[in-house]
Amino acid sequence: MTNLEVILILMAVLAALSSVTNKLKIPYPVLLVIAGLIIGFIPGIPDINVPPDLIFLIFLPPLLYDAAGNVSWHEFKKYRRPISTLAIWLVFFTTTAVAVVAHYCIPGFSWPLAFVLGAIVSPPDAVAATSATKGLGLPKRVLAILEGESLVNDASALVAYRYAVAAVLSGTFVLWQASFQFLLVAGGGIAVGLAIGYVFSRIHNYLLDNATIETTLTILKPFVSYLLAEHLGFSGVLAVVSTGLFISWRSHEIYSFQTRIQINGFWNILIFLLNGFVFIIIGSQLPIILKGLGNDSLPSLFGYGLLISFVAIAARIAWIFPLSYFSSLFRKLKNKNGEVINPSKNELFIISWAGMRGVVSLATGLGLPLTLTNGEAFPQRNVILLFTFIVIFVTLVLQGLTLPFLVRKLKVQESEAETWDEEKRLRLAMARSSIFFIESELSLNLPDQVLNDLKEMFEHQINYLNGVVRLGDKPKKGEDLEATTIFRQYLASESQILDHQRNTIIRWHKEGTFSEEAIRNIEQELDIRSLNLEAQQKRLTTPNMPGSSQRLTS
Structure with missing residues (x-):
């Protein structure tokens, strides 16, 4: 059996056992070490x-x-x-x-x-x-x-x-x-x-x-x-x-938001494989x-x-x-x-x-x-x-x-209530900061409809976080606008707001205002939203693409 075959077998074992540990709620290093021990005693398997x-x-x-x-x-x-x-x-x-x-x-x-x-x-x-x-x-x-x-x-x-x-x-x-x-x-x-x-x-x-x-x-x-x-x-x-x-x-x-998304996906897979191989190797040494x-x-x-x-x-x-x-x-x-x-x-x-x-x-x-x-x-x-x-x-x-x-x-x-309480405070501070940014930086350059929809989106978040509305409630929609230019303004404004939000959490990160976990959770959401906005903006600039004229929603 070649080294490549052994590696492929170990990868298959790693994938199978990791899915089992998720169901059994067992720390996967334990199961992988035991698996490596068993593999080491199987006849025909070369020593690792x-x-x-x-x-x-x-x-x-x-x-x-x-x-x-x-x-x-x-x-x-x-x-x-x-x-x-x-x-x-x-x-x-x-x-x-x-x-x-x-x-x-x-x-x-x-x-x-x-x-x-x-x-x-x-x-x-x-x-x-x-x-x-x-x-x-x-x-x-x-x-x-x-x-x-x-x-x-x-x-x-x-x-x-x-x-x-x-x-x-x-x-x-x-x-x-x-x-x-x-x-x-x-x-x-x-x-x-x-x-x-x-x-x-x-x-x-x-x-x-x-x-x-x-x-x-x-x-x-x-x-x-x-x-x-x-x-x-x-x-x-x-x-x-x-x-x-x-x-x-x-x-x-x-890191840009594109880089963070790509790095997180790549390193999740890399660390999963390295961890798995390490613990299987440990077990196989006996x-x-x-x-x-x-x-x-x-x-x-x-x-x-x-x-x-x-x-x-x-x-x-x-x-x-x-x-x-x-x-x-x-x-x-x-x-x-x-x-x-x-x-x-x-x-x-x-x-x-x-x-x-x-x-x-x-x-x-x-x-x-x-x-x-x-x-x-x-x-x-x-x-x-x-x-x-x-x-x-x-x-x-x-x-x-x-x-x-x-x-x-x-x-x-740490109770889920404690974890959510900190994240809730962060989200409230973020929504209020965003409304202030809209009113102070964007209000003079936007049509009233775009301005109202942007503010309404964050006001709805504040109401939900304060318990005024339920999770399933929808914000009221303003007048439907078909104009592509208006929609493009809306997307560009939201991109500016996301940049402001990202700068805000960088400041909070440096000051230690919120925990690293809460900061990264919010940052991940901002990155995903930025990726979605980038995709929509590209579609708007591509002639004859479906969605080049879209309905404005909040």
Whole structure:
């Protein structure tokens, strides 16, 4: 069976299982990992050997870039203290906890090897966290902390991993050098990422009318950022995250509505495929790992793997709860009205439970050297790979399957009423701003009929949002006008109004007046409406086309 045939089979499995997860309400990473495990044991299916460099280069940059692009910079900035504490100090704490248990409980694990294992399994995965929490209705502060942590923690884990591996290879370790290296690697990665984001944002400003080229550039950004940072010896992970956050912040300004629509469709498909392949690959690695273990005692190794999984989960819980009460981890978190917005006990438990491991742990495990500097085999390499797989599998399946139940049981959800209330306030502000724009900017240049119909459309929205009319009610129509010129004026005026609305939400986005989710929902509607208007205007300018003379409606 060729590699192409394997890829086609995996795509078919991915499509089938994803449709099942939507019906069963199961996080799809869980089902895909199990499917990959089953596929790995099917006779005749070749082993899916994926070089770790390929995972880091092909899969990780676009997945991290997309995850960073969906994070609100305002939320990330607001919760920077808990995010940095979890992404840095919790990673080192988990690394140490796993290393202590591995050294004292597992035969043959020296301190350097134990720290290698700890560094590999310490960081929760951005892709797993985003996939498992999607659609659960978690409060924005919980999502911001989880997503922000999972984006940044990989850099901490990779620095710890590199120094632990170096200690195994050379037999030496200097703490101050590791600390300095962490600051250099992290700071350099952030600087490179911001620089790449700025350069590409300037390029996009000159390409507003070419959606195809702009979409192509969005594919290049994460890879350029990652490769440049790694070439300079900095964190490619943080570089990609920084680029993603920067572009996300500027996306409302640098992309045209055509580009945004095309980019959203393209990236939805790309991320769906990459996520699916990653989790299936994770599941398929167990048979390959078992082949490399030889005659080792599998029951005891699986027992040790479960022990390491328990330590990784428990370390997160043991870190979050004490810090939330005895330190400033979540202190002084307030909203714009001065109200305290610290996570509750139930929310803290969900944050501590949503620590699924994934692609970064797999790639770093597979990236272990095969031999030492003296030519001897790297000690316990296959055992470390087995433990890594068990931790990934246990956290994904156990925590991924129970997370939706715990969210509902502990009532850690943002009600639909709360979500709609913010969007309603945004829509009201938008409609009122649009009426003011019509009266102040357009009233002198439009016929009364066009002016009245435009104002009536937004007045109807305000009445509906205020509960004056029902959803099914229709606005009153003015006199029907057949003149194409009048209709063209109406469409052009509505295009101007849409431009005004788009500029308004850009201002609100920068000020943080409304949440990123609400802003993007409204922006998507404006983009679709702009696309419809563009199509109608093109039809009006095309001779003998149906609809070149249309009836004016509001």
